[in-house]
Amino acid sequence: MLNNFPVLYPDELFYSAIARYRQANAIDSKLGVERDIYGIERHHKVGKSVYFPQKLETFIERLPFYGNLSVDELIWEHTMFPFYTAFMTDDKTNEIFEAMSYGNRMSIENMVGIPMSKIKTPQFLRYCPCCYEEDLNKLGESYWRRLPQVPGALYCPIHKVLYKDSAIDITKENLDYICADDDVCNEETANDEEVVEYKELDERYVRNVQWLMQNRIRLPPNYISSFYIDRLREAELTSYVGNIKMTEFLEAFQGHYSANYLELMQSAVSIDERNSWTKLFIRNTSKNRSPLRHLLMLQFLKVQLAKLFEMEPVIGKRPKKKSNRVPIYSSEERKQQWLVLLTEHPNANRKELRKINNGLFAWLRIHEREWFDEVTPKGCKRRRD
Ligand SMILES: [Zn+2]
Incomplete structure (x- = not known):
């Protein structure tokens, strides 16, 4: 006993x-x-x-x-x-x-x-x-x-x-059970000159850590990755289907956190680094990912932790759209197709037209550039004849 x-x-x-x-x-x-x-x-x-x-x-x-x-x-x-x-x-x-x-x-x-x-x-x-x-x-x-x-x-x-x-x-083999007393602690506060600029970031981080330690909800697999992709898509840092625009993303991430803070958090990233942790972090769902890095990511995305754990429906990656492949047609047939498409979508701008038939759009732009530019609207709104 x-x-x-x-x-x-x-x-x-x-x-x-x-x-x-x-x-x-x-x-x-x-x-x-x-x-x-x-x-x-x-x-x-x-x-x-x-x-x-x-x-x-x-x-x-x-x-x-x-x-x-x-x-x-x-x-x-x-x-x-x-x-x-x-x-x-x-x-x-x-x-x-x-x-x-x-x-x-x-x-x-x-x-x-x-x-x-x-x-x-x-x-x-x-x-x-x-x-x-x-x-x-x-x-x-x-x-x-x-x-x-x-x-x-x-x-x-x-x-x-x-x-x-x-x-x-605590890395010592055979660590003994030792109290927090005068032998191992003291009351002197440490100088924070070197890190004081991160005090605010740290406050938010610690608040989130406390929240995690009190929260007992656990999230289903893949949900977190989909959640990240949705938030990144909202920030225009992924494509429509959900592929991350890595360079833009890394630039934004580094703009949010200073290199020194990331270093301090053992999470430095570099634009050139093809395999930087952020890339693997979002894509890889099977690996254990450090809670510290989840918090860095969520704070970067300005997400309240409670929001993540509410588990609202997520989209994540979308299936790739079937491309409207252009069968082998002659140049004239292709031009004809394009004109039909323009008539069917009188108010569509160039970007929208491209979405409707990317293959045809690309082919004509390469092979019939002059004609293409003449018939296709340039600006945001289509000219009405
Ligand atoms: Zn204290």
């Missing part, structure tokens, strides 16, 4: 509560803590991950007042799970939830695609020095929160000061 396990604070990582349990009970060895948390036979190979603990059912069953804390609450409110699964399907989210509840051979980091991702997670546990000071005054102790651990989150949304690295290197 696991007595006096502390009550978790808002946004506290489960790892942090274990560290406080250890300190309060003066348990020397890490092994001893794990034996308490997971039971004697399960102290090895359990999820020791700071972000994604496993075997949480085992832990909950060991609590004396089993029922006060649920696995559901633990996973959704005290791990990085809601952020990293936010753009995954229901099935995948459930699969990861199960793996965290009952244990899994593979690390959850692997399941959510962190090792393969271009977005690296912070090396150290991070914290806000003002939250830290306030905690000490109000609670007599501080704790590790989830929000500062989110990649790309720069400022504490409450105190508007930079998050800082603690001395806890």
